[in-house]
Amino acid sequence: MIQRPNRAGIIAALDTQSPEQAEAWAEALAPHVGCLKLGLEFFVANGPAAVARIAPHRPLFLDLKFHDIPNTVAGAVRSACALAPAMLTIHAGGGPAMVQAARRAAEEFGPDRPAILAVTVLTSTDAATLSATGVSGGPAQQVLRLARLALEAGADGLVCSPREVSLLRDAHGTGPLLVVPGIRPAGSAAGDQSRIATPEETADAGADWLVIGRPITAAPDPAAAAAAIAASLHP
Numbered sequence: 001m002i003q004r005p006n007r008a009g010i011i012a013a014l015d016t017q018s019p020e021q022a023e024a025w026a027e028a029l030a031p032h033v034g035c036l037k038l039g040l041e042f043f044v045a046n047g048p049a050a051v052a053r054i055a056p057h058r059p060l061f062l063d064l065k066f067h068d069i070p071n072t073v074a075g076a077v078r079s080a081c082a083l084a085p086a087m088l089t090i091h092a093g094g095g096p097a098m099v100q101a102a103r104r105a106a107e108e109f110g111p112d113r114p115a116i117l118a119v120t121v122l123t124s125t126d127a128a129t130l131s132a133t134g135v136s137g138g139p140a141q142q143v144l145r146l147a148r149l150a151l152e153a154g155a156d157g158l159v160c161s162p163r164e165v166s167l168l169r170d171a172h173g174t175g176p177l178l179v180v181p182g183i184r185p186a187g188s189a190a191g192d193q194s195r196i197a198t199p200e201e202t203a204d205a206g207a208d209w210l211v212i213g214r215p216i217t218a219a220p221d222p223a224a225a226a227a228a229i230a231a232s233l234h235p
């Protein structure tokens with residue numbers, strides 16, 4: 001299983017349809033980040049074979065956010081494990097049996113299996129959006145509820161926003177891997193993200209990994225942007 005960084009490490013989100021672009025980013029960013037994330041945009045466009053082009057550069061986070069019946073998720077996890085990612089995502093909202101099925105399927109791949117990360121409440125979701133889905137009590141309460149469910153069912157870690165990191169550390173200690181998107185260096189555009197904070201704030205709160213996409217990939221010089229964020233975390 002992937003090593004936990006000393007202070008928050010950077011995961012660069014390579015959100016693109018283009019395998020050439022993803023590979024160019026992977027090459028340029030590898031010296032500055034600990035992990036590379038491929039998500040639905042890349043995977044749906046290019047399929048599993050293209051994942052192999054990115055894998056040599058850095059450990060891979062395969063972010064396909066599985067959410068289905070337990071048997072289907074177990075099968076999807078097996079298929080994903082064949083690509084040897086370091087981490088993969090499922091939705092905690094799929095419930096305990098689904099999370100358990102994902103963990104068991106991953107365990108078939110032995111000690112080098114990927115970490116199973118349960119996505120709690122998406123970082124783009126604000127209180128009003130959450131309430132529109134029928135969930136009362138606000139994002140923090142729902143993150144805590146889903147985190148407990150997922151960890152009890154065998155998730156190795158959680159995906160949450162910067163706003164819930166210290167709450168989760170208080171509730172669950174240092175055990176779970178906390179992987180945190182919604183990272184915005186001061187002055188960068190929030191875009192569709194709602195629950196955000198800076199890299200330094202998120203690292204100070206106790207995140208293990210910071211997932212950063214557009215603040216790096218949309219910068220005029222992505223490698224320089226990643227280097228600057230890394231320097232701000234490890235001055």
Ligand SMILES: O=C(O)c1cc(=O)[nH]c(=O)n1[C@@H]1O[C@H](COP(=O)(O)O)[C@@H](O)[C@H]1O
Pocket residue numbers: 013015039063089119121122123124159160181182183191193211212213214215
């Ligand atoms: O699972 C994720 O990685 C994820 C969960 C979440 O709640 N919010 C979230 O933004 N992400 C991913 O993190 C990345 C954030 O990208 P930027 O908003 O461009 O920094 C995207 O690839 C999202 O798919």
